[in-house]
Amino acid sequence: MKTHTQLVILACLALGIVKNEAFSQQHNNDMDRFVSELMSRMTIDEKIGQLNLVTAGEAVTGSVVSTDVESKIKEGKIGGIFSMSTPQRIRAAQELAVNHSRLKIPIIFGMDVIHGYKTMFPIPLGLAASWDMELIQETARIAAMEASADGLNWTFSPMVDISRDARWGRISEGSGEDTYLGSRIAEAMVRGYQGDDLAAHNTLMACVKHFALYGAAEAGRDYNTTDMSLHRMYNEYLPPYKAAIDAGAGSVMTAFNDINGVPATANKWLMTDVLRNQWGFTGFVVTDYTAVNELIDHGLGDLQEVSALSLKAGVEMDMVGEGFLTTLKKSLDEGKVSAADIDRACRLVLEAKYKLGLFEDPFRYIDDNRAKEVILNAEHLAKARTAAGKSFVLLKNEGHVLPLKKQGTVALIGPLTNTGANMPGTWSVSADLENTPSLLEGMCDALGNQVKIVHHHGSNLLEDAAYQERATMFGRTIPRDERPEQEVIAEALAVAGQADVIIAALGESSEMSGESSSRTDISIPAVQQRLLAKLLETGKPVVLVLFTGRPLTLTWENEHVPAILNVWFGGTETGKAVADVLFGDVNPSGKLPATFPQHVGQVPLYYSHKNTGRPLADGQWFQKFRSNYLDVSNDPLYPFGYGLSYTTFAYGELTLSTTELQRDGKLQVSVDVANTGDYAGEEVVQLYIRDLAGSVTRPVKELKGFRKLHLAPGQSQQVTFDLTEEDLKFYNAELEYVAEPGEFAVFVGTNARDVQEKRFTLQ
Template identity: 80%
Template sequence: MNARIYTLILGAMVMAGLPALQVKAQSGADMDRFIDELMQQMTIEEKIGQLNLVTAGEVTTGSVVSTGVEAKIKEGKIGGIFSMTTPKRIRAAQELAVNQSRLKIPLIFGLDVIHGYKTIFPIPLGLAATWDLGLIEETARISAVEAAADGLNWTFSPMVDVSRDARWGRISEGSGEDTYLTSRIAEAMVHGYQGNNLAADNTLMACVKHFALYGAAEAGRDYNTTDMSLHRMYNEYLPPYKAAIDAGAGSVMTSFNDINGVPATANKWLMTDVLRDQWGFHGFVVTDYTAVNELMDHGLGDLQEVSARSLQAGIDMDMVGEGFLSTLKKSLDEGRVSEVDIDRACRRILEAKYQLGLFDDPFRYCDESRAERTLLAPAHLAKAREVAGKSFVLLKNDQQLLPLKKKGTVALIGPLANTGSNMPGTWSVSADLEHTPSLLEGMRALLGEQVNIIHHQGANLLEDADYQERATMFGRTIPRDDRPEAEVLAEAVATAQQADVIVAALGESSEMSGESSSRTDIGIPAIQQRLLAELLKTGKPVVLVLFTGRPLTLGWEDAHVPAILNVWFGGTETGKAVADVLFGDVNPSGKLPATFPQHVGQVPLYYSHKKTGRPLAEGQWFQKFRSNYLDVSNDPLYPFGYGLSYTTFAYGEISLSRDNLPSNGVLEVYVDVRNTGNYGGEEVVQLYISDVAGSITRPVKELKGFQKIWLEPGQSKRVVFELTVEDLKFYDANLDHVAEPGEFVVAVGTNSRDVQEGRFTLTD
């Protein structure tokens, strides 16, 4: 249905005794007038209905599925639906709203489009490893184009939770440990989803999540409590959310955790004082899945009480739980909430629908022919393959074992070698798992007859069958071999003995990370380690292709395996992209967005930790009465920003344009980088600063800039960074955003550890 037909429907409203609504105007004043007129016609029940988000049950991300959806749409008791897809289904639901409800208010349709829609890109942690903001924005743009073509207009992304605890499964869904990197990625993704015109039929409204501090859940256990100082919040955890808001994100989703005693969904300080009053956010806030109802388990009262508290805190839309729908009218009658509270929330939902152009044409996203030509388009798949290759991080490459030669016999062994369904990674709810090439299939597609590829599963994913079932949910099954382990190992070794080189595809399955997938042991499962040890005993060269959604403890592997390529979960084209990198068609350029610890006991471990009064001397392992461990050094196994290449890069000495930075000036930092190897490749040049002395304790260093550059063999390039006073600001003891005059260290290098330093002074 086009805008003209929708106008005819509105004309019919006049005949029914209801005023027609004019929807063509674009300015804020016109939108206000339109919504004022609409709300004057709405009953309290219809206003509350706009605050109700339900699931149609097609794709569920929680344990509750909504009931009676069709009847509620007709009664004006639903504002939006999520997990419904395809233009045909969405058109049918939208027709119920605009043809059979009293006021013909269209629905909004959302889905967890996290790292792709049908064309799946690397998991967000892998996307962050590209350190390529333009490329990341492009993946969000393609995701929006595909999802919008399939009827959707709202995505529950980007997830911008800073996480420094690799035990937490949802670290895979974010951009890692760093405030600055996560903030820049948040901006890029919002721009990619929303484009330049939110009312265009190929954009999605972004939803920033999870507000706030979800990535700091205690013990790395999902949904657990979070407790931190205001200084840490404002300096380290809140900036990515604000960056997404400043980039124009249209909606925000609450987090499950409590924050200093008050769960986010009922936290007025967070949702109103910070988000709206301090940051000036004008969009709408939706809860996470049944988060209002879960306030009862937090101990805040019965459903009526927690629903009222959530509304008063600043929540606008209740996801699935229907606490608003079932209790707010009663609370209004009893004086627990006001009509002003309900009107405020209702207006925000209607504004979002107006901005999306749904009042102009509620079926703008329902073109079935567009879906057919857009989903999994060849250009999208080509981009997915490119991005996946750029996300892989080369952790080790002794004696230049990689890239492999396109000849001879390669043994591909491991439980992740031939499982296409696991390649998209966690939170790929709309992926086509039936047509995703496995690593084995990707290698055969690339190599054809050039290389003889022999394959064996080698081991089960996990020794415990029940654990494996939990780790392969949602159609990500990996077959089990229930014969004695020794028998399976013997076959795998016999296969490996026939090869010139062994590629071991090991690590996590896709559902070993993600929501509700926390782990206390973050190493490669023991049964896979035993397989790897037997493969190494053959004396053949071994390449570990590591699948993971989180930093893993790889001390033994690093000590014994000559080459390790971390491929995360690269999306639809993972199998082909891994083959590209293994055999040298693509030179890996990924850098770690999260620190890999030596041992889980070091977690949380991150590069930008605070200075302490008893620091361990540089280069020391243990010193009594210093901040360290008895049994392991403080060092990570692989530091933040780390990643090798098939070529090598040499850094010249850094130089500064001046030795002081006035408060209104610019300081330039220069470094010459040269490709000293035999392959063309990309390098991520990273800039860090350190405040030598501050009014409160400061991090040892903070990322403040990076550039990804391509260099041919022998080529040099001068990289220039600009620093201003804005780069030096932090929230002080009074939560004032200040830059304090004094001395600063600036460091440039290939990762957070391997840097060279200069100094400058910030003047008044």
Template identity: 60%
Template sequence: MKNTGIILFSIAIAISLCIPSFAQTSTEARFIQKADSIISLMTLEEKIGQLNLPAVGDFTTGQASSSNIAEKIKAGKVGALFNIKTAAKIRDVQKVAVEESRLGIPLLFGMDVIHGYETIFPIPLGIASSWDMELIEMSARIAANEASADGINWTFSPMTDVSRDPRWGRVSEGNGEDPYLGAQIAKAMIKGYQGDDLTLNNTIMACVKHFALYGAPEAGRDYHTVDMSRQKMFNEYFLPYKAAVEAGVGTVMTSFNDIDGIPASGNKWLMTDVLREQWGFDGFVVTDYTAINEMTDHGLGDLQRVSAMALNAGVEMDMVGEGFLTTLQKSLEEGLVTEKQIENAVRLILVAKYKLGLFDDPYKYCDLDRAEKEIFTPANRKIARDIAAQSLVLLKNQDGILPLAKKGTIALIGPLADNRENMTGTWSVAAKFEKSVSIHDGLKNAVGDKAKIVYAKGANVVVDSLFESKFSIYGKPTYRDNRPADVMIQEALDAAKNADVIVAVMGEAAEMSGESSSLTNIDLPENQRDLLKALLKTGKPVVMVLLAGRPMTIKWEDENVPAILNAWFAGSEAGDAIADVLFGDVNPSGKLPATFPQNIGQVPIYYNQKSTGRPLPEGQWFQKFRSNYLDVSNDPLYPFGYGLNYTTFEYGDLKFSSTDLKGDNKLQVSIDLKNTGKYDGAEVVQLYIRDLVASMTRPVKELKGFQKVFLKAGESKTITFDISTEDLKFYNYNIEFDWEPGEFEIMVGGNSRDLVKGKMNWEK
């Protein structure tokens, strides 16, 4: 059987090379021809086998498992595998596919390389806070290089789900609430993963997810239903997915939720009409973990019925559920699907393997020397540290308490202040947790013998041990202390007694956000707040370092703690990066990619909302019969785009190249920016536009551009934005993408709230 496979595979390649028009066709067409030559030799069972993606290894999720993988590979019943790592293991498995199956078709090997491989960068919500596309692309490039060195050639990233609900745990995996920022990040990530040439052995195929609308579940509950208008879909949620397609992403993953009452994995309008026909996507679609099987619980029928529905919708690969593998042959016999549909799916998968160069060299990602030399290197860790520092967001700095001096005694207090394992955050499946840098180690590394670091845990992450057991998983223990709470607090007070300053590390554990980690309460846990209150009563200056995978409701902390640094989960180099910012070796420049609410009752709250017919007058807290609350203002705690700096920036007036434009002319908007403080620093200058009169309701402002600008203390610079009619376009009531003439408000500033404004008129 082994020799037969090699011979038949060689015949298939030879056939494709003999096609007369081969030399004149495009690369894509050549790959299609080669794929078709192989399809002509395949049995129906082998064709269906290419559509099967089982999970193996130690990192599986969900409710299903696969067995007898090797035998299925030999029988041609597997097209790809995921959650297997190391070049040696992958080489052994690939060898089974290439040398022991009948046709010798190589496998794809995927993994959730979400924010780094072994070198872990900040969680996606954190790295989005850098607003630096070069750094974001670099993080994906390093991740691709490390993953490919360990045998991986396909990543289930980037996740581009727009989310405005911090209760939803997977907000940590996305880029926040804004579609424009999310689109720029999607493009940067795909460029980093895929590069310019997928045949190189240090690039990997990307998979944008979760298509579509997964970030908008009702009640913020993971996997829950999504319900919104088509206008909202196209104008506010689809843009990052579309940007990923335009950037050439190789694959698309379906989401778990339903859209217009039809689950995404069976939604033909979504997968075919929008994704392929409107956007021109030419790669293959893979489901999320058992998403086809889960359509039965959505109420759409048995496994055979929903599997046929998925194939008819435009899904090519079934992750883990094996519905395609076990039912498509019967569905073909019963006329529920066609062999042409099956072959089209196979063709797209084989073309992807050609694009990766796997037919030329199935073992191109299995170089053991690369794995030894290119993973978790000092150079990669240095870049991860630099990127992590750029992701931190300074939320409050009363009286310039930060940066800290490297002298005296510093009390480091908090349940995760000396915890390496939780620094990487959620979805860091390949991380070496024990090699991450804790905050305790980071501060000690920074001060050396110049200052004394005194540590006490002070509290557990939460009071309830059962609750803690739900998130102290995946190799990220929280090391629960069973002593009474008052004893732990007293220990912290004893540690702080002779300190000059207290650094209180508070917030979430790594797995309190992420998949299946939705919360109804996003306050700081009560026992941590009790600890914080005790520390504040000492009268010593307190700096809170907030660890979080989501925007949290920290209004009390904002009102009472003099300095707050939001560190998200900053990755394997978190401790050193946090120390860099705390001591001023790096001036923080991060800006929030998601709004922080005052309390949970404001959710969903986001900057680009629409005006009501009874808007609250600007600057007012409450007015009867207006759109507001009785008990709290409409304002967020911290707005989208917000972030302080150790220096200060002053914005001048807006200057327009013209206040009246026509047609395809471009508008130039400029503003003078001056660093008026004592430190060199970077500011993210943000451009927003409002369409003041339109044929349908429009947001009060929309992000349309940004520039990260570095200025030395006292330096000034003129920042210029070019605006075209493309920036004015939106999907109207009839889902037509166009712009409408009229008056527009242009706004520029350092966050979505504090803006310099001007108006202009644009006619067709």
């Protein structure tokens, strides 16, 4: 229950008598008094207990499961539990804490609610392809509504790591390669999870991760080291984390990697100097799974030493490893940590619980009736279907193969045809995999008796059985056909022979991307490519429906397959959404948030690269003594921001309101965009800039704005972007955030490659 004072203040707010700022200050004062009084009654063991985050093991997200949880709760040795999603178990654990521990301090309950709770939305890389911030925020809002009804109040999301290396499996969990787009998505996700009132019963505390630079791990290999200049850090990799912090994220998770020699979990410069002193973060920091213990293998000392290092660096909560629980008291006695270090960490954890309203009502997030109303309800499933359709990217549509007509017979062929468990994609730990419709089931449901669908698996997911087992963990099994490959393909071709059109459902399984799923070969598996080649030999129209959690090398497919629709992993309603797009009920509008290379040897490949002192001339493939390859051009297969539509869009001439931008002024960049095709459609108009002469080298293009338009056939609309000095700022060699005078180029177009250019000067 709220106090009388709080109720009076809330009533005054409704009448406009008390300003939000005053209420916020009063709330902070109340929180400070409450936490201070509570801590005055806590023993050192109870304070350290608040820093201990354990797992209940319901949803597998790591290799260690905590033990003896019940007795530790009673002893006040647990501050939080994650991967417990059964409401009855959450209630029972909370009852132990508030009824059987000495000080009755409630537990915070977390889970990896990454792209949906029970209603699964597209993987984050797919959601990023929508370029729709309102939609992305709404998916996070729905996830919070569902998860909180089952008793959760903390999510380990958003993952905002910039990644430009498609070999890294966790690129699927983030928003791609771009700083600006990633920052806008980070803000939207935090707002969606946390809402306007973190203590509301239907919100989740966000946890921005992985701080920091995890997406730049060397060789694209998970958990690997990161070595990066401060200049690149501040300009390209840190902004999305800061955007999430500025949006109010309540917690931050450390990264596994080391950063210029110091692992993130023990990096005081990162956790204290940057996060708190420079950015003003006031929430708490939690490690990733056993990250404190892993500092031993990093070479920083034994468990006691690394636990002390982490605490003093600015980490407040230890996930699973229990190094804090078992060593901090000894370190305090030996002077390796101070009482102030422990108090600081304990206070921040308790403040988070206060902000979540857990001290007022420890059970506010558990509501069986609300769970029945909101989880997987019709509205949420409809939004999942919409989100999936908006995430799909049409990569090729030669001869207008798509959209298909709702008539005749369609052959659905491929190992991803009938596996519902793989549709949600990686990091869908709370999904009901047994009851998720497969692509086949979803399409049949969406199309009814309008189209006859015949189907066959066509091939194994991977030729190597051991590799396939690694790629289908955590219940994502795809049965293997141990017959000779030629026999299986022949059977598939017989099925395809009955059809007018072939839909080839190929690509990765869901666990071929995600954590600990790095790949050196990022092509479609060879056994699937051979099936695809045989399907093309039939002479029938072939549509490749591509499942992937990362950019793939599709050079051969792009050359030979007439139509390619990248559907990522679309979530619960994948099958229906695929039918919507293939048969024209939804016009695809997704745009790539990450560059697709021609060859894995180009990786890392991204649009906002530096020019070098020997750039290759435009239109050239190879020139001796220039920055290029002997065997492949520098060009991507599909550039950042790329995506086709069933309609066509024409851009008018780009215009600038002035060619001289004053320091306190505004420059308007305008272009008319017209739908010149036969279908209503959405277009993402993208604005990029280039600083043509700076005190340090600058990227050839940087995204600085975008607009998503919906245009009917024949309709046009003027799009205007406002550029100010703020848009031109960057961190210089001294890490000063400045806009330097001089000439700039501004580009507007449909992707990072296909743009118009104008010039202006900052005075």
